[in-house]
Amino acid sequence: MSSSLLSFRNVVLLSTALRVGLILYSEWHDERSVVKYTDVDYRVFTDAAAFIANPGPGHTNQAKGPLTELLGRFVNLGDPYSRETYRYTPLLALLLAPNGWLHPSFGKYLFAFCDIVNGVLIYQLLKTEILSRTMRWNPTTSKSRAPARPPAEIERFSTLYAAVHLLNPMVFSISTRGSSESVLSLFVLATLYTVLKDQWDLAAVLLGLSTHWKIYPLVYGLGCLGVISGPEHGNGLKRIVNWRTIRFGFISACTFILLGIGCYAIWGYPFLYESYLYHIHRLDHRHNFSPYFYQTYLSYPEYGIPVDTTQTIWIKLLRSPLTSFVPQMGLALGLGLLFGRKKEDLVFTWFVQTAVFVVFNKVCTSQYFLWYLLLLPLLIPRLSMTKGWAVAYGAVWAGTQALWLSEAYKLEFLGQSVFHGLWWRGLVYVVGNCWVIAGLVDVYDKEGQ
Structure with missing residues (x-):
């Protein structure tokens, strides 16, 4: 592609x-097809x-907070x-209030x-913080480096890498279907x-x-601790616990709490x-990429059948929805402490x-990717x-x-009972993704700045 075609302005215009076009198509498609283009979550958001915008008379559909009870006529x-099934911050519903009085596709x-x-x-970020500080590999040797990138090269690659996001089919299809990610x-x-x-x-x-919007960004806070302190605090406990990290944690926690x-x-x-x-003790027995779904499906309480109270403590522990948090949070937080040392590695x-x-x-689900x-x-x-390894990982x-x-x-779609096959494919998904993550850790250029 010529530099004139690969300008950031053109990429933004094409992306827009x-x-x-996809949002307009979604309106046309949804009116004519039983299988909707719009995600079911968008209908949940709209409802x-x-x-939230139309409280009912009396106590039907009224906000139930203490402030509302005290100042009902003003709030x-x-x-x-x-x-039902709306399990997000109420701020998202407030944000989409124009769906009702402006246009149904406002949220999209x-x-x-x-x-x-x-x-x-x-x-x-690519132009000012990442590519401008990244040295190029010298093509004649894998041990020495060429000078920093010239401005024209920085502009070209910033546009190219930004296009990886803006023109990613998964990104634009999910947002135009009405996902709030x-x-x-x-x-x-x-x-x-x-x-x-x-x-x-x-x-x-x-x-x-x-973190208020969704809980997972919480892990980023731990990844920031070593960066906040700076090199002057060394590599010990003092680098993680000092007045700068305490200030950062306090402000962040206060924002979340308020x-x-x-x-x-x-x-x-x-x-x-x-x-x-709800998300702490959530029992989602519907099939998804996680192999945890099968154990939940097998042990999901059936209507009218009393829960077995004679299970051993180990069985209860294995079936607890909280058990899955141990490897997940242990790895996410541990890797934050391990790699979060320099701003360039953040x-x-x-x-x-x-x-x-x-x-x-x-x-x-795919949205989480x-x-x-x-x-x-x-x-x-x-x-x-x-390129070979890049293709292999992809x-x-x-x-x-x-x-x-x-x-x-x-x-x-076919109604076949393939739960066991779906479960072991979920295990393959976990192993395969772990291999890719380990590979990316291995090829990450720690000396690239």
Whole structure:
């Protein structure tokens, strides 16, 4: 592609047109087809937004928080949790309130806009923080390095890597179908942007907001601790626990707590349960990439049959939904401490933390892959591997999903009882993804800055 075609402006225009076209197509398609283009979650969001904007008379569909009870005539908001299966922050429902009075696809346009902003942030980070500080391998030897990249090369590669996000079919299809992942992605990228710009107080606020939106960005805080302190604190405990890390943690925790208190004051216990507590003891027996689903499916309590209370403590422990958190959080937090030493390594640290969090999550769907794919364009410049290995990693990552999906199709659409086959394919998915993550750790260029 010529440099005129591969300009960032053209990539943004193409990305915008692509998303607008898909949203318009989704409206046309949904009116004419039984199988909808729009994700079912978008209908859940829209219903929750309608409930929050239209409180019912008396106590039907009224926000149930203590502040609402005290100031009912001044705080007249509905309860988004009147919509079954809405298990998100009420701020998302507030954000999508225009779905009801402006346009039904307002939320899709908002999510697509966040996609574009994410691409702009990725481009800016590549241009100012990553490629400008990355040395090139000397083509004559693998041990020496060429001078830093010239401005024209930085511009070209910044555009190319940003296009990996903006023109990624998984990214634009999920946002135009009505998934809200791009909003959280914007908060995460904004947090990373402020961290790399050394704006630590603002980064702490954004991390608290991100964790309020969804809990997984919590792990990034631990990955930041070694970076916050700087080299002057050495490598011991003092590097993790000092006044700078305490300040960062305090601001971040206060942001998270204040947002939670505000939502609880208005919407009460339903907010606390649906947004947080439900996910702790969640028993999702529906098939998903995680092999945990099969054990949950086999032990899921059936209606009308009393729960067996004679199980041993080990059986109860293995069946507990909390057990899955041990390998997941142990790896995610441990890798944050292991790799989070320098600011230049923070993208890599967050990527690895997110990848293991997703792979070992007790529920895993394709939407979760966006959590770490968001960081991939920022990581690519620091991966030193041959094209052969790049193809191998990509093939294993996609192949394990294809293997699982081929069996899931038999269950979902053909009604065949293939739970056991789906389970071992889930194990292959975990092993394959762990191999890819280990490979990326191995080819990460720690001396690239």
